[in-house]
Amino acid sequence: MVTATKVFTYPETIKADFLKTGGLKFGDGTEVSAEEIWRFMTEEGPRRFPHAFDASANSIGKLSDDVTFFSGIKRAYLTLTMKDRLYKAHDNGVPIVMIQGGQTLDPYYAAGGIPLRPGYIMQWARDVEEGLNLREIDNRGLEILESGRRKVSIEACNQLAAHAAVANNIVPVDLIAPYLCLRCSDMSFLVETHRHKEDQRPKYLVDFPINQTGKPWTVDYLAEQLRGLVKEVAKLSKKEVTDEVLRAEIKRQNKARKLAQEIIELWWSAEQPPLNSTDFFSIPFLANDFVGDPQATIQVLEETKKEVEYRVQNKIKGTGVVDNAKRVFVCGSCVGPNSTSVERAGAVLVGRDDNFSCNSVLVKEEGDPYRNLAEAILAFPYEQPTEQRAEWVAEMVKKSRADGVLFMYNWGCNYQTAVGRLISDIVKDKTGKPSTFVEVGELGRSEATEQSENRVEAFIEMI
């Protein structure tokens, strides 16, 4: 049965205040005014990307209902216009690099590239054709995923879709160069699949040496791998990358990491959540992924911090969060629950080990930048031996005053699921909080999601 689509719109009543917030400046020297952002989000965006403005609750990428959180609107703008910036950059000779989620991006930007995690590759690939509604964009994503499964295996996790998008040249990726073994065991084998029956685009792997605690030689190894990575990206960008250039990029990205840490602490300190789950969870993403433009993203993070400070001081609650919402901490692999469903069930998302980890360690700004980066990456709490990681998660659960822990994982994820019970048991032991596991097979889809949503909602009812 075809039902009428409920369309999300920004009310005209907020326009005047939004325009006062000013525009955004981008890394290539261009600017966009608040007026232009408003026009895009109310006219051009809904026309080009109708799926993003579908107001139905089952859209996991649904825009935030909190329309007076203005930096949230700018974040949405950056996300929807990412495609335009990527094409423009690529046409200007900026290499687009496929990477892993949850890793540092400093070396890529320093070397003149734009790194994209699998999620952003897929967003771009699904949006190549414009004007699609939610169902059409779902089908587009599934077609790409299934083509990957046909080539590789049904047992690969859903990030396979991004690899298929690259393999099929749906999006112009110039280099495949992720970090390996960092939260994911599939990535290395998926990169390897590009060696057969494809355009021979360059590939480079940065090995993350596991079980690294107390082993100084892991820093030597990783630092050397990072040097190789910078050379590979610079080969394509033709940029000269001195240590000073990399140090400057580290400083810039440390700013984003610090902002994310400060906003999270502010949010946690509030009596009532100042942002809803959609907006809150977007912060560590922004600080680690930059939607293709660190400069504009950092500006949005700065504005976010100011808005959150104001809301905390004035006890303003994020739109959609119920009074005395149950607090849920999310653990696991590259997936999270549907924020709208969680809030509809009376809860709010208060933290996520995956995204919080990569923002939790600042990189030293003086000295050898490669060694500094290596030391920081090797200190990511999510990437420590599992018992250590679980201790850190337990601390996060306590700090965020979570009522329960939801361990979610992607279909086909061997590496995170293997320690799902182990982490949950340790966290339960340390905090006394209940936990549950949910396997998600529908990453990025908005149909046939009832099974996992039911489980999440049942867990929320239980806590």
Next chain:
Amino acid sequence: MSRTATSVTKVTVLEKIRQAVIDRPAQIAAAKKQGQKVVGWLNYFVPEELLLALDVIPVRVGVGGDEQLVDIGGRYISTKNCVFVRAAVGLLGEKKDPYTPLLDLLAVDASCLQVFRLAEVVKYYFKYETLILGVPRSFTAPEGQAYFRHELQDFTAALEKFSGRKLEQAKLKAAIELLAKIRESLQYLYQYQSQDYANLNWRDVFEIVHAGFYLDRAEYLKLLQELIAELKELPEDKSKIPGTEPRVFISGSQLSPGDVKLINIIEDLGGKIVGDDLWTGLASYLDIQIAAPTVDALADGYLARVPHAALPYLNISTDSRIKKLKELLGRFRAQAVIDHTLRYCDPYTFKAGETKDILNNEGFPFLEIHTEYASSDIEAIRTRVEAFLELVRTRNDVAGGI
């Protein structure tokens, strides 16, 4: 133990090896009473040379084919992990087999990351003392090789502490020589079984390889040398008629002791298995050249061997694993390849398609069997193998036989 009769001629040393395997747990228990320690190990890169040189008893851990162990293991690890890993967790948790109760330490290299996770899980839930050896993904890069040297030095120091002994160069040299001779002997047996009138078949040799997971390595070498001497004396088995059975090579990840589902089906349907590149089979014994009795030389030698598929390699045209596979197909005069992968074993499963393309181009029929330890797919596999062997037979007939 072997399910099918070996041959018309009885090979007496094979029976001795079987008996030695039966007697081995009691021997190890007795050695433990005398103060010797037992190290179970998993994966591909743990050098037994080190364990032997430090006078600890190495046991290669892992069984296949037991669905009950898979269920038990899946309660602690995850149902998204491969059945070997789940079964190994079950085995280590249950401790009902003869070897796991004897282990003082579990040593695991991190080539397969699921096995690395296994070590974390059994350490927490079943209180095993564990030792992890990192393995570089960038294994051909100089920095990867330097990293592995450091890792093995660190691993050695931890083993020295565990065993209470310092590594002596003379003992390491002796261990390197002992294991080199074992590898040489096993390669001889693999070559021998592939002959037309051999008195051993592949299944016997595979069983002998698995016996080496447990037996005292010096005793094992003695038995292997005895066996080779016996085989050289025995008359050829002329009851066999060459060219009647399709010569099948088993490629892929691993068939652990007890995992005989596919082997039984191939043999029941008249296929003759002539070789493998499994890491529980021949692959572990290939191309390890250790240039000196030092830990660094061990690291270099192990890293330069035919790589485990869990280590990514980005240039297919120079991939030494594929090169070795082609060489083995020629060496064993294989006519067809059955690629065996376990459910959720990603490194091998993801490469099955490209391996098929490459070998098809070389003229080898290729069948991918993707399975687990449950018996529910036996008939489906049987049908596929039957059709495949029929195809190979027809091809042979058209080509005028072997």
